[in-house]
Amino acid sequence: MTTLTTTDPRTGASSDTGIDATDADGVAAITAAAASAFAELRRHPRAWRAGLLRALADGLEADRAALVEAALAETGLPEARLNGELSRSAFQFRLFADAVDEGGYLEAIIDHAGQTALGPGPDVRRMLVPIGPVAVFGASNFPFAFSVIGGDTASALAAGNPVVVKAHSSHLVTSQRSYESLSQAAAAYGAPAGTLGIVYGQQAGAQLVADPRITAVGFTGSLSTGRILQGIIDERETPIPFYGELSSLNPLVITPGAAAQRTAAIGEGLYASVTGSAGQLCTKPGVAFVPAGAEGDALVADVVARAQGAAAQTLLNSRIHGAFDEIRVRLIEEGGARSLVAPHAGEDGFSLTPAVLEIDAAAVTAAVAEEAFGPLVVIVRYAALDEVRRALQAVPHSLTATLHSEPEETGVRGDLTDAVEDLVGRIVYNGYPTGVRVSWAMNHGGPWPATNTQHTSVGVTAIRRFLRPLAWQDAPADVLPVELRDGAVDVPRRVDGVLELASA
Structure with a gap:
């Protein structure tokens, strides 16, 4: 085992973290646990998942002092900035909880069987469903908001997926303590083991991306590293989406x-x-x-x-x-x-x-x-x-x-x-681009090389990255998600081409 070090950028002094680099067996065990957790997570109703997200936010608030202390020593960022970033992270979890409760992100659609202009049509019902375990890479410049407790983690969990984070080498202790805060809150809430995982070390990150149980990768970092990760994905037997925020000059x-x-x-x-x-x-x-x-x-x-x-x-x-x-x-x-x-x-x-x-x-x-x-x-x-x-x-x-x-x-x-x-x-x-509002309308993405995706990594629609469409044709009611069954439902949906609001 290789014990990893951390460096205080304010002084340049390095010290042992007591954290070992995750070996190949460790990565495999963590992704296997995530795959097992996914089988259970996808069966929970939206209200349960929203409650989990709020419990995670509460856990972060309770651990604020220890988390900020760790980040101060590993990033050199001002305490006010770190406290603001931690508040933003907790806010993101709660915002996604609200979105899960509202349910519009599911894009639920029902086309009843009947006569159409092209002849008889079957009953078809469609909505977005979670994709599976997601790998999230922590960012150097945001030890909270774009790392273990960041928007990629929050949006992937909101979609119904387990998350395995690759800790950034610049703030290993902060990452470890952030993970512990989330995992303890998740366990107390009753989330299955494997809902959250973390790996350490460059090689572990590469093995995580290559692991066949991982279904998507979220990354914020350099263009050169992003290309390396994309290359690993290209070598996989089954390709997966890579959501990379890579480089931006911002004229x-x-x-x-x-x-x-x-x-x-x-x-x-x-x-x-x-x-x-x-x-x-x-x-x-x-x-x-x-x-x-x-x-x-x-x-x-x-x-x-x-x-x-x-x-x-x-x-x-x-x-x-x-x-x-x-x-x-x-x-x-x-x-x-x-x-x-x-x-x-x-x-x-x-x-x-x-x-x-x-x-x-x-x-x-x-x-x-x-x-x-x-x-x-x-x-x-x-x-x-x-x-x-x-x-x-x-x-x-x-x-x-x-x-x-x-x-x-x-x-x-x-x-x-x-x-x-x-x-x-x-x-x-007539403003300035630094400071990205976390909201429903925000888009934090752009054409290559800013990102390689049509989606945003900030705001509610970031959840779309970790969902896939699934259609049920002529399905018995008992196999349908509750959001696609006939009758009153608590989500907006389009029924036979007409947009209907959620039932009260």
Whole structure:
């Protein structure tokens, strides 16, 4: 057995975790338990499952102090940020419980037997059903909201599936304690053994994805690792869906009117969005389009002044810290960007100050459109909106695009909306993309390489990833799910083409 270590990024000091890497037999035992649990979970009614989700949220709240303490020592993130993230995780479980109670996510449909325009038609009833054990990979930058207790776990459980998490190497102890919190709450509620599982170590993660009992994979991380996991899936005898959130540059465009009217406010907001959580957010605006001229110059000067006066911030791990300046130098030497503010390493741990680069829109190529994980922004100066449109074609598809404009700039705003709507999964107006609301309407996804899916990983519709459609034709009533039987039901459904609301 290999005992794994953890590192405090605030100091760079490593220590033993007492956690052993999971071997192949261990992975197989965990997935077998998950498969056994699935057979029982799928028989429970929705009300039971909603109760489980609320019990898990209560368990997290009860363990808040210990969970935050562990994450502080493994991520270097501020305590307020970690408490907020833990609250978000508990909220997600409760939101999915509400969605399970409501039942609309099932997409229940009934077509009764009868005469149709094409002749006699059979009775057909359809709804979404759980797919089976789901593998979830924890993310480095969200030790709670996108890791063991994150949205992938919550949505997969809400759909009726067991979950096996691969703990992220940057916060192993946090992952272990998060798992213990969930598993204890699940056991107390009466969930079957194997409803939740966890594996540790890189090799265990690969074996988990290859395991034939796993039916889907949720992943938030680098594009390179995502491609490795997809390659493992491609070698499986039975392919499964891979839901990867992988890379995003998130262009932000400031119109001439906005730059003139809100110079200081946009400078402050842009800087905060770029440097929040040390720039280690997948929605960070990595490239900002600023008009040429005096107003644009003033806005850039504002951002530069803030960066020059900033203290060093702690990055999550040595890999991110080491790669940061490599990418910055590459953007300069290969992309042609100019350095306005160079970063400086802090005195302790994996810390550094922000960096600001600048380039003319006409010179933007794919070489300067690389995601830099950390507090760095590339400011693109443009003289005409056509330059913005052309430069956007060099920017990889992203999770978000942000447009700052003034009320009277309707034509410009419309043109920019048209320019970005095929490139991203969310368009933000006069705001900032960091901070993703957990709600019914949210979409946190985008065209490749932002994600490789049509679905979202945040919000209620994230549950759709872990469900599959099943139709029953001419089925006896006793084999049908209660949601598809004739009579009053507690879910909305479409009956013979007519949408019916849930019965009171």
